[in-house]
Amino acid sequence: MKETILELRNITKVYHNGVVANRDISISFEKGEIHSIVGENGAGKSTLMKIIYGIESPSEGEIIHKGEKVKFRGSMEAIHAGIGMVHQHFMLIPTMSVVENIIVGDEPSNIRGIVDYKEAVKRTRELSEHYHLDVDVLSKIEDLSAGEKQKVEILKTLYRNAEIIILDEPTSVLTPQETETLFEELFKLKEMGHTIIFISHKLNEVKRISDRITVIRSGECKGTFENDEVDLLQLAELIVGRKLLSSYSELKKDVDDKKEILRVEKLYLSNKEKNILENISFSIRSGEILGIAGVQGNGQSELVRAIAGIGPMSSGEISLSGQRIEKLSVKKRRELGLSYIPEDRLGVGVATTAPLCDNIISSYYDRADINGHFFMDRRKISETANNLISKFTIRTNSIYTAVGDLSGGNMQKVVVARESNTDPICMLAEQPTQGIDIGSSEYIRTQLIEMRNRGAAVLLISADLEEVLSLSDRVIVMYNGMISAHLSNLDKISTNDLGLYMLGIRKQTSDELKEALYE
Amino acid sequence: MSKVKINEERMFGVIKTLVALLIALGITFVVLCLTAEDPLSSFIIMLTGPLTKLRYFSNVLETMTPLVFTALACAVLFRAGIFNLGVEGIFFICGLVTTYVATKISIDNNILHPFVAIALSGIMGGLLMLIPGWLKAKFDTNIVVSTLMLNSIYLGIGLYILKERLIASDISTTASELFMESSKLPYLFSGTRLTVGFFLALVAAVLVYIMMNKTRLGYKIRISGQNAEFAKYSGIAAFSLILLIHFISGFLAGIGSSVELLSFYDRFTWTKISTHGSTGMLIAMMGNNRVVPVMIAAFGISYLKIGAEIMSRSTVVPVEITSIVEATLVLLISSQYFLRHIREKRLLKEGIANG
Numbered sequence: 062m063k064e065t066i067l068e069l070r071n072i073t074k075v076y077h078n079g080v081v082a083n084r085d086i087s088i089s090f091e092k093g094e095i096h097s098i099v100g101e102n103g104a105g106k107s108t109l110m111k112i113i114y115g116i117e118s119p120s121e122g123e124i125i126h127k128g129e130k131v132k133f134r135g136s137m138e139a140i141h142a143g144i145g146m147v148h149q150h151f152m153l154i155p156t157m158s159v160v161e162n163i164i165v166g167d168e169p170s171n172i173r174g175i176v177d178y179k180e181a182v183k184r185t186r187e188l189s190e191h192y193h194l195d196v197d198v199l200s201k202i203e204d205l206s207a208g209e210k211q212k213v214e215i216l217k218t219l220y221r222n223a224e225i226i227i228l229d230e231p232t233s234v235l236t237p238q239e240t241e242t243l244f245e246e247l248f249k250l251k252e253m254g255h256t257i258i259f260i261s262h263k264l265n266e267v268k269r270i271s272d273r274i275t276v277i278r279s280g281e282c283k284g285t286f287e288n289d290e291v292d293l294l295q296l297a298e299l300i301v302g303r304k305l306l307s308s309y310s311e312l313k314k315d316v317d318d319k320k321e322i323l324r325v326e327k328l329y330l331s332n333k334e335k336n337i338l339e340n341i342s343f344s345i346r347s348g349e350i351l352g353i354a355g356v357q358g359n360g361q362s363e364l365v366r367a368i369a370g371i372g373p374m375s376s377g378e379i380s381l382s383g384q385r386i387e388k389l390s391v392k393k394r395r396e397l398g399l400s401y402i403p404e405d406r407l408g409v410g411v412a413t414t415a416p417l418c419d420n421i422i423s424s425y426y427d428r429a430d431i432n433g434h435f436f437m438d439r440r441k442i443s444e445t446a447n448n449l450i451s452k453f454t455i456r457t458n459s460i461y462t463a464v465g466d467l468s469g470g471n472m473q474k475v476v477v478a479r480e481s482n483t484d485p486i487c488m489l490a491e492q493p494t495q496g497i498d499i500g501s502s503e504y505i506r507t508q509l510i511e512m513r514n515r516g517a518a519v520l521l522i523s524a525d526l527e528e529v530l531s532l533s534d535r536v537i538v539m540y541n542g543m544i545s546a547h548l549s550n551l552d553k554i555s556t557n558d559l560g561l562y563m564l565g566i567r568k569q570t571s572d573e574l575k576e577a578l579y580e
Numbered sequence: 581m582s583k584v585k586i587n588e589e590r591m592f593g594v595i596k597t598l599v600a601l602l603i604a605l606g607i608t609f610v611v612l613c614l615t616a617e618d619p620l621s622s623f624i625i626m627l628t629g630p631l632t633k634l635r636y637f638s639n640v641l642e643t644m645t646p647l648v649f650t651a652l653a654c655a656v657l658f659r660a661g662i663f664n665l666g667v668e669g670i671f672f673i674c675g676l677v678t679t680y681v682a683t684k685i686s687i688d689n690n691i692l693h694p695f696v697a698i699a700l701s702g703i704m705g706g707l708l709m710l711i712p713g714w715l716k717a718k719f720d721t722n723i724v725v726s727t728l729m730l731n732s733i734y735l736g737i738g739l740y741i742l743k744e745r746l747i748a749s750d751i752s753t754t755a756s757e758l759f760m761e762s763s764k765l766p767y768l769f770s771g772t773r774l775t776v777g778f779f780l781a782l783v784a785a786v787l788v789y790i791m792m793n794k795t796r797l798g799y800k801i802r803i804s805g806q807n808a809e810f811a812k813y814s815g816i817a818a819f820s821l822i823l824l825i826h827f828i829s830g831f832l833a834g835i836g837s838s839v840e841l842l843s844f845y846d847r848f849t850w851t852k853i854s855t856h857g858s859t860g861m862l863i864a865m866m867g868n869n870r871v872v873p874v875m876i877a878a879f880g881i882s883y884l885k886i887g888a889e890i891m892s893r894s895t896v897v898p899v900e901i902t903s904i905v906e907a908t909l910v911l912l913i914s915s916q917y918f919l920r921h922i923r924e925k926r927l928l929k930e931g932i933a934n935g
Contacts, residue, residue, distance in 0.1 A: 371813050392815035403813060412807035423803055423814035427796050436794040 063091040072122035074108050082108035086282045088275050095257040097267040100277035101498040106260050110227050114146045115139035145218020146227040151210050155203035160185045163217050208239030227258045244270050264296050278302050301500045309531045314514045316348025322518035323487045328377030337363050339543045343577040345518035352533030353522045360542035361522045365491050369401040370394045400485035404492040410476045413465030418446040420464045421479045449478040470501030477505050491522045538562040547577040600912035604905045622895045629890035638772035644882035648781035649836025650860025651878050652788050653829040655869040661805035666727030667833045668857020669734035674701040674834035676738050678841050679756045679848040682763035693762040698838040705834020706827040713826025717819045756848035765842045777839035789871040862910050
């Protein structure tokens with residue numbers, strides 16, 4: 062039996078606005094284990110960590126640290142008790158050196174009260190060597206890579222003698238290689254007897270490094286498991302709280318009477334130096350999802366923006382249901398049945414400071430059903446907003462909540478709700494599930510398929526290859542502003558082949574590419 | 581955020597304003613202590629003066645009248661995220677339109693005459709404001725620069741017109757001929773100089789309120805002001821919207837100018853840009869570009885101006901002392917951080933209490 066270092070007993074946290082962030086959560090952390098906390102965005106992981114770290118105080122329940130009941134009134138007390146936290150966003154001063162960042166707030170000083178810089182450098186170096194966290198302690202933070210900054214953050218907690226280190230979504234800013242290095246470091250820390258609390262929603266990472274895993278769903282603890290007790294799918298289902306779809310293809314229904322909806326022909330966009338988009342031609346029929354695969358930055362964004370009418374194009378034709386639209390205004394295109402879920406949610410997709418009810422009608426604010434003769438009909442607008450909130454299960458306190466206060470997933474649901482509330486015949490979905498939780502992602506994907514089943518044409522642009530392959534009926538690959546492949550038989554395509562097209566190593570002939578236009 | 585929460589936010593806005601006011605008055609008092617002979621009584625005169633006589637209180641509403649127009653003119657544009665400084669230039673040059681109608685065109689009807697003057701002035705204001713609006717919509721010029729330049733241009737052109745076409749032959753100073761009696765706005769009540777102009781200001785405020793909060797145009801203005809990219813993406817055409825709100829703004833400024841002249845002047849005497857435009861801008865900012873707070877701010881600033889004027893008559897303190905209050909208020913109210921920690925603490929306390 063291992064020694065318990067920290068124990069949470071029946072922790073409940075209610076916020077001022079009545080939101081119950083944590084409800085009766087009990088977890089024990091053992092010395093020398095990597096213990097992951099998983100859950101969707103807004104499930105209450107962060108609140109729980111803030112409670113452990115003394116930033117928030119629990120409304121009910123107690124914290125037992127090394128057998129004693131404690132109550133931290135601020136992070137300083139938690140730090141003194143040997144608890145350290147590495148935040149998701151680095152808390153470092155970019156213009157200062159590693160040493161200065163590590164010692165700040167707890168500087169070694171000589172008799173006259175002046176910072177003993179030599180001693181600081183010495184101690185920091187020792188620390189770095191002892192824990193095998195290699196980093197040049199004299200370099201400035203701004204010159205470091207994300208992985209190195211993370212090391213500095215961990216060193217910062219170790220400098221303060223942390224025995225328990227909380228890592229909040231530590232891999233979100235790291236490359237795969239840096240992530241692997243981080244894991245090695247964490248294993249070493251664990252061997253040295255430190256307890257690591259690892260917060261993440263990337264389940265394969267969690268499976269890779271954890272000894273034990275605790276699942277939190279809507280503020281409640283859904284159990285703590287030994288790593289080998291659960292597999293990935295079980296874990297995902299525990300997090301979401303229901304069965305997940307193993308495949309989207311079974312949701313698809315055949316649509317009769319397929320007509321061509323969106324047709325793009327010989328579309329070019331060029332600046333002085335080069336073509337950003339070159340000879341883009343494809344067509345989408347009703348009841349069809351066309352996926353665009355490709356490494357981000359190969360012209361996908363520019364293409365969608367040109368189709369939606371908010372970005373430029375140099376030449377070419379775009380038709381919607383047979384009508385040329387490339388010269389029409391955004392409004393006209395929308396009236397003809399075009400909808401658009403933009404990639405840049407905060408910058409383009411919503412007005413964060415405006416209330417939800419204003420955001421959810423923006424693309425059809427002048428439609429007759431929410432307007433009177435002279436004035437907008439507030440009652441109808443509330444009705445529309447409330448209907449969409451319940452239909453799309455948007456979690457919000459009211460329709461007057463500023464959209465910026467919602468979680469990423471809920472914000473995206475606002476966008477999707479608005480864009481589907483016009484009964485579009487063509488939906489441009491650009492990175493529709495980027496950066497949002499599992500549950501919302503699944504919901505949004507299902508919505509796209511439903512739109513397809515209703516006979517809409519969907520253009521899906523995604524950096525997530527699995528998403529593209531599982532949702533699309535056909536796929537085109539973009540490389541360097543051109544279409545490098547058109548693939549209609551998706552069962553026979555391996556991700557490896559797709560990779561070759563995406564990296565521009567292979568390219569189909571122009572005859573093969575004509576198929577994208579159904580010619 | 582529930583409705584209760586919205587009211588709380590509003591409450592916080594009110595508290596913030598009141599605290600800002602107290603600080604501003606405190607600073608004023610300190611300055612009075614340093615300069616005036618009897619600071620306390622001067623201070624009391626300034627604060628209570630306008631309430632001592634009906635005429636003084638009427639003076640407050642008279643001062644407020646043009647400021648309501650200029651503040652609304654600014655608020656409409658600011659709400660759309662367009663920081664246009666051109667209201668004061670429009671206010672000046674539209675005064676000359678009014679002067680032309682009031683001195684050169686004789687209409688023998690004391691309702692029709694001011695109506696024509698005000699209407700022409702408003703339309704002229706709207707059209708002139710279209711110039712920076714069009715430059716903004718078409719070429720995305722920096723509206724701050726273009727409107728500042730235009731203010732100088734309007735002043736120059738205006739003075740030229742005044743001196744060449746409208747100047748009075750009977751007096752030696754630079755001023756226009758006397759306004760015809762038929763052009764002047766009638767008084768609202770006997771015993772005060774308050775005219776129908778004040779009533780027009782209230783009507784304008786109600787109309788702007790309805791426009792901003794009930795109509796599709798207001799919705800478009802609000803959305804564009806909060807995220808222009810989002811508005812474009814949603815299919816709200818920026819071009820026509822920018823032109824329209826510039827016209828409305830200029831229209832309001834033009835009417836304001838006309839109302840001011842036909843209420844309180846016998847001839848056009850401005851030889852430089854008046855402060856109505858810049859004060860209107862301050863008021864719009866204080867009121868966060870919302871009609872109701874803007875009206876309150878317009879009243880408050882006018883009250884202080886009259887208070888200071890009354891004080892200056894009995895003491896050596898100049899009227900300009902109100903600038904201290906105005907400047908401090910704008911600085912504090914427009915600051916996002918001022919008093920923020922108090923609000924956060926309160927929210928935290930509530931959180932613990934409810935838990």
